[in-house]
Amino acid sequence: MVNTTAYTIELWMHLGGTFRRIGHRLLPAESHSNPLSIVHSNMKVHILPALSDNYMYLVVDDKTQEAAIVDPVEPKKVIDAVHKEGVKLTTVLTTHHHWDHAGGNVELAELVKGLTVCGGDDRIGALNKKVTHGDGLKVGNLDVKCLFTPCHTRGHICYIVSGQPSAVFTGDTLFVAGCGKFFEGYPSEMYKALIEVLGKLPADTNKREANEPTVPSSIGDEFKFNPFMRVHEENVKKYTGKSDPVDVMGALRQDKDKFKPKH
DSSP, X not given: OHHHHHHHHHHHHHTTOOHHHHHHHHSOSSOTTOOEEEEOSSEEEEEEEETTTEEEEEEEETTTOXXXXXXXXXXXXXXXXXXXXXXXXXXXXXXXXXXXXXXXXXXXXXXXXXXEEEESOTXXXXXXXXXXXXXXXXXXXXXXXXXXXOSSSTTOEEEXXXXXXXXXXXXXXXXXXXXXXXXXXXXXXHHIIIIIIGGXXXXXXXXXXXXXXXXXXXXXXXXXXXXXXXXTSHHHHHHHTOOSHHHHHHHHHHHHHHOOOOO
């Protein structure tokens, strides 16, 4: 994530922006080890640090105290949080099959019987509810919609939970000021995921990703400073030397993959 931040700052400055304009959104306000809680009108989102630089999300319905966990790579931390908050864990929302997201599914399903384990890829451990684009789920009274966003992996799913504001959990598709690597997809797929799927959500939708949830960001914010969501802008096209937005997306990803921050 540090490289993503550095890359965007340097590109932003190259395009004539200033660090001051985006710096307050890109620099983390909290350390990785500190759990946080975000209050929405109808839910609480508890941010649980995992591994060295990942995060899990415990999403709790205020009315029923039922909960879902997003990408529970460290099951024991999840169980501790469930007990601390006094909630009933019913659902696992898995964004994709990579071990640092889905690696705890099997153990968690053994620790908590009867869990509904959702995901869009048969490679996900303990999967018992395969979902695809547009599928709806319930966590207590909360409405969850599944968004199919293949590219990082071919079965990647983002989950949007309706509220005031809504919250979208983007896994390794959309980061603050960046996006995931194209491991199993193409620029056209990431373009669709970022611009035509996530980009069509309400601008005030809170974005929660795997690597940097302590930085406040919304879908509207990302259109302001995320180069991967600004592929229609002339200065970004000029930077890449491409005119088609899909080609711009691919060129930015190649540029980012080769990028080394200045020290």
